Amino acid sequence: MELKVKAVAGTLESSDIHIIVEPNNNAGIEINLESAVLAQFGDSIKEVISETLKELGVESVKITANDKGAIDPVIKSRLQTAVLRSAQITKFQWK
Template sequence: MKIIREAMAGTLESSDVMVRIAPCDGPQHDLLIASSVEKQFGAAIRSTLLQVLNQYGVEPVQVMVDDKGALDCVLRARLETALMRASDDGQLPWEVSDENAE
């Protein structure tokens, strides 16, 4: 996935996270994390960000995170929204799980 413009998603409210994404010319992702819970969960936040970026095959980007104690699922949703807004397609390649199919 190629990121062609800057985009953001989220708020600075308690228990939320603001994610900003921008194209990057470097060889790898540039993650800038500011979190009120960074000492306890900084490694988990970084891991989640890299997992989502790898899941969608995102080329190197700069990701700026201003976390106010968001749950992992909120972080994922905000990053996916920012990716969608910043990509050339304007949509993500959603996967459908056969787990609940009957």
């Protein structure tokens, strides 16, 4: 999936994650993660992000994520929303 514009999903509220995705001119996946629980769950959060990008077919993206204690399904749904907004897709067949 090709990303076209910068897009945002999520909030900075407790138990949520604020995600910004944008096309990456350098190619590849760049993840900049901030989280109060980075030491304990940083690798797990990055894994959910990477798996979700793979499922969506995204190979080039710059992600800035600010986690406020979101669980995996919230991380995944926020990322999906941001990616679809960035790709400017209005209709998507969810699996």
